[in-house]
Amino acid sequence: MQRYLRTLLRSSGYILHVESRGQDAIAAAAQHLPDVILLDLGLPDVDGVVVTRQLREWTMTPILVLTARDMERDKVEALDAGADDYLTKPFSSRELLARVRVALRHVALRRNDDAEPVFECGDLRVDHGKRLVTVRGEAIKLTPIEYRLLTVLTKHAGKVLTHRQILREVWGPKSTGYPHYVRVYMLQLRRKIERDPARPTYLVTETGVGYRLDLEACGS
C-alpha cells in the first residue's frame, strides 16, 4: 500500500513524508507542515481516530483517512473527530487524486474567504450573493432549510459531510434534529435539482456516513 501510494503521488508531482506510526506522524506533521495528511486508520500503535483528534487540536490541515471495508463505524468517528474525507480500500488512483485535489482546493479557499460567492458545477449554479439557485438555466425556488442544506454542501463541495455535521450546520448546534430530517430534505432538494432524483449525480449518498456534493458532476 505504501509503495503504491508513494509511486502514485510522487509521479503526480507531490512531495511525500511517510511515517508508519501514529505518534511519529503527528510529530512529522508538526515538523513538515504538509498541505494534506493521508491517514490510514489501521495504525500499529494508536487508534487512527485518536490521531485525528490530536492533529485537530492544533492544525486545520485537511486529513484524508484511509479505511478498510469493515470499518464503517471508525470512518464516521474519524469524520466527526475532524477528518475531512475518507477513502475505502481498495480505491482507484483516480479516486485518490481527486480527493487530494478537493482537499487542496479547500485549503486555498480557506485562505481566501469562506465560501465562493458563486458556486458553479455542471448545470447547477448557486449565487450566494443574490440567494439565487439555477438549474439548467432555470431559477428554482428553495425553502430556507433546502437553501441552507445546499449552501452547506456547496461550501464543502467534493467533501463528504456526516449526518451529524449537516444537522449541526443546517439546524443549528443546539438542534435536536434526527438523521431522517436530513434525509427528507435531501429528497426534496434532489427532486428540485437532479434530473433523475433516484439516480442523483450532484447530491450523492455515502451510505452509512452522509452526503457529498460530487464534483464529478461538474464535468471538469
Add this chain to the structure above:
Amino acid sequence: MQESHSKGSSTLDGWRGYLFAALVVTTFAGIGWLLRNSLAEADVGMTFLLAVVIVAHRTSIGPSLATAGLSVAAFDFLFVPPFYTFAVREAQYLVTFAAMAVVGVTISSLTARVRERERAAHEARLLVEAEQVRNALLSSISHDVRTPLGSLVGSASALLEEHLDEANRAVLLETIYEESRHLQRLLDNLLQMTRVTGNAMSVRKEWQVPEEVVGSALRRVGDLLGERLVEVEVDPKVGLARFDGMLIELVLVNLIENSVKYDSSGGPVGLAVRSTQDELIWEVTDAGPGLPPGEEDVIFRKFYRGGDRTERGSGLGLTIAKAIVEAHGGRIWGCNRSEQRGAVFGFGLPASEAAPPVPAEELA
C-alpha cells in the same frame, strides 16, 4: 438441532428448583394425609420416596436433598407417633432419612450426568456440522480465488518478463484490474456473509428514505450496469421507513448484480418500491431467461449457482440478501415474471410503526 437442546431447559435451576421441591413435598404429604387411614406407614414412606425421585429427576442435588429433608420432616410430623411433633422415638427414622437422601442424590447426579452427556453429544454434532460447512466454504473459496489469482499472476509475470507491444500490455493491465475487482467483490461478499450469518448481526435501524437507498445501490453497481437501461419506479406514497440503510442497500446491490449476471443480453433492469398496508415491497426485475421451474427456493442456498457455473460469482449474494431481510423480520422471494420473459426478485419489510414527524417550513 435445536429441538434436542430444548430438553435441557426442562431442568429447573436456582430458586425454581427449591420451589418445585416444596410444591411436590406438600402435594405428596397432602395426598398421604388424606389417605392416612387406608395406607400403612411404609406406604406413606414410599410416597415420599416417589417425591424425592420426581424432584431429583427434574432438578439438581440441592433441591433433591431439600426434598429428602422436607419429606422426612413431613413424614415425622404427620405420620409418625407422636403425631404433630418432630419428636422421634426410634432410630429407624434416621435410616429412612438417610435412604431418601441417598436416593435423591443418586438420581439427581445420574440425571445430571445423562444431561451432560446429551449436551456433549449435541455440541460434538454442531462441531461436525460447522466443520462440514467450513470445508465446503474453503473448497469453494479456494476455487473462486484461484481462478482470478491465476490470471493476476500470469498477466503480471508476462508484463514483467515478456517484450510486449503497447496493445497487448494494455490488454493485460485491463485483465489485472478486472480480476482484482472481482477478487475484491468476492472478499466483500464473504465478509458480509460471515457478518450476516453470524449470531451477532447488528441491524441498525433508522428512519430512511427508500428512494435514497435505491439511488445509492444503483450508484454502487454503476460499473456493472454500464449502458444498461434502468427503470426506477418509487411509488410517491412511499414515505419514511425504518430499516438498516447499509444492509438494505446491500440487498438491492446483490439482487441487481444477480439480475445483471443472469441476463447476458444486456436487457433492462427494473427497480420498484411500493408500500402496502403492512409492508414495504421492493422488486428487482430483469428480462433474462428467468428461473428454472422448481428452483424458486434453492437459489437462496449458500453457494448455489444457477446455470452451468460459468457465471462468475460467489453463490452468496442471494443468501446474504435473505439473511438480511429475515433479520429485519421480512420475507424474500424470487419467481418468473408473468407478463414477459425474465425474473423478479422481491422482498417485503414489515411496516408496523408510524413514521416520525418532520417539522414543516414555509417556502422562502
